[in-house]
Amino acid sequence: MKKKKAIVFFSNAYAGIASYQAKNINYLLKKNENIYLFDENPILTLRELKNKNKKSLNIINTYSIKKIFKNIKIFKEKFLYLEKKYKKIYLSISNPVFIFLYLFFFLKLIKNKKIVLILTVHSGILTWSIKSIFLHFIYSFLFFFPKKVIFVSEYTKNWWKKFFYLKKILNKSKVIKHGVEINNQKKKITKKKIFNVGFVGRIEKEKDPILFNKIALLSSIKNENFRFNLFGDGDLKKKIIQKSYGLINFYGWRSNKTEIYENIDILLITSPIESLSFVALEAKSYGIPSVTCSKGGIREVIKNGYDGIYLDSNEPEEILNALIKCRKNYKNFSRNSYKLSKNFNEDKNLNKFWKFCYDE
Numbered sequence: 001m002k003k004k005k006a007i008v009f010f011s012n013a014y015a016g017i018a019s020y021q022a023k024n025i026n027y028l029l030k031k032n033e034n035i036y037l038f039d040e041n042p043i044l045t046l047r048e049l050k051n052k053n054k055k056s057l058n059i060i061n062t063y064s065i066k067k068i069f070k071n072i073k074i075f076k077e078k079f080l081y082l083e084k085k086y087k088k089i090y091l092s093i094s095n096p097v098f099i100f101l102y103l104f105f106f107l108k109l110i111k112n113k114k115i116v117l118i119l120t121v122h123s124g125i126l127t128w129s130i131k132s133i134f135l136h137f138i139y140s141f142l143f144f145f146p147k148k149v150i151f152v153s154e155y156t157k158n159w160w161k162k163f164f165y166l167k168k169i170l171n172k173s174k175v176i177k178h179g180v181e182i183n184n185q186k187k188k189i190t191k192k193k194i195f196n197v198g199f200v201g202r203i204e205k206e207k208d209p210i211l212f213n214k215i216a217l218l219s220s221i222k223n224e225n226f227r228f229n230l231f232g233d234g235d236l237k238k239k240i241i242q243k244s245y246g247l248i249n250f251y252g253w254r255s256n257k258t259e260i261y262e263n264i265d266i267l268l269i270t271s272p273i274e275s276l277s278f279v280a281l282e283a284k285s286y287g288i289p290s291v292t293c294s295k296g297g298i299r300e301v302i303k304n305g306y307d308g309i310y311l312d313s314n315e316p317e318e319i320l321n322a323l324i325k326c327r328k329n330y331k332n333f334s335r336n337s338y339k340l341s342k343n344f345n346e347d348k349n350l351n352k353f354w355k356f357c358y359d360e
Contacts, residue, residue: 005088010095011039016201016278017094017122020152020178022048024092027350029057036082038062038075047255065101072105083114090357093146094120110145118357119146121156123275123296140166148357149173153276153297176353177300179346180281194225195327198264200279201271203234211270211293213240214316215323216247226323231260261286266326272314274298280308287338289330291322301344307336 007028009021022045028035029049036058039045046059060078063070082089091109109115119142140163143149150173151157157175160166197219199212209230216228228248230240241250254260267283269292274280276297280290284301290308292298302308309322326333 006034006036006082006086007090008036010093011037018044019048019278021045026050032056040064068101075105089115091115092118117146118148120150122152123156143169151175152178153300155297156275174356176349178276178278178281179344179349180285181346182285182342194227195265196227196229196263197266197268199230199268200260201232203232203237208270209236209240213244215319218316218320220247229263261288264288266291266323269294281344284337284341287334289326289333289337291326293319307340
């Protein structure tokens with residue numbers, strides 16, 4: 001007898017998308033759903049899993065995303081098996097490159113009434129170039145294939161509305177923001193001379209850790225009582241270590257979130273664009289306010305001057321002044337951060353997400 005449904009994740013996710021995917025899998029494991037994860041490097045998602053009930057999680061190791069023919073062979077074999085075993089298959093994709101590279105495979109899949117293709121869209125163009133504009137133009141046509149399209153922020157949805165021919169499709173889509181697990185161990189507010197300013201994420205160009213370093217240097221020159229802590233890894237790590245002159249503490253990757261946020265009083269986000277920041281939500285759940293110069297959906301997460309500060313300028317001096325302002329009124333910023341974190345309840349948001357996916 002066939003089982004009712006299976007949820008399949010086509011992955012190769014990393015960083016924030018891997019965290020997002022892990023949250024979905026955690027939620028579905030609690031519901032005892034049958035889950036299949038196709039991934040060449042599943043550890044990036046698995047290390048984020050909290051649910052101990054992993055019996056219903058099936059991992060299918062794939063080749064590098066560019067090894068198309070080898071992967072298609074795996075996909076075909078597994079989907080033949082899934083079609084025989086389940087009445088309905090929900091196929092979740094957060095990376096449009098998958099649809100692009102495996103277009104003919106997906107064209108065949110979407111003809112199958114058993115399969116519901118779900119596309120979650122996290123961003124638009126983050127770095128402008130002729131290549132990225134061309135690729136996004138091509139990607140825009142991929143919106144015609146999924147049965148369900150979900151955006152993580154109003155900003156992301158509005159960005160894609162620039163492609164006028166998508167208007168009808170986007171009207172049927174939905175914006176469902178990321179959620180965060182509400183932390184019952186809110187950070188204790190104590191009087192302190194030195195405040196910890198934290199960077200959490202990939203040490204890559206798109207996150208602009210160089211700006212974080214400039215602010216640390218300026219803070220030292222001005223004798224401000226800030227300690228700068230950096231959590232993460234990436235291609236620019238060695239360069240930042242060399243240029244930080246010992247003014248930044250490097251902690252590398254930490255899977256224990258409490259360990260990260262115990263060492264942060266103010267989260268500093270220096271990316272030029274953040275479609276919707278996971279770390280800002282995580283920090284909020286610990287009562288930690290954010291200061292950012294990022295544009296994008298992150299401004300739907302932070303209430304300016306209430307639970308954090310966002311700036312239109314990326315000048316180090318202006319950002320340092322915002323950190324000082326946050327420090328002076330820290331008790332209120334912290335209390336408001338924790339209070340507003342409850343607006344982003346993880347279970348409620350994931351419930352909305354999967355209810356929308358399951359509705360025919």
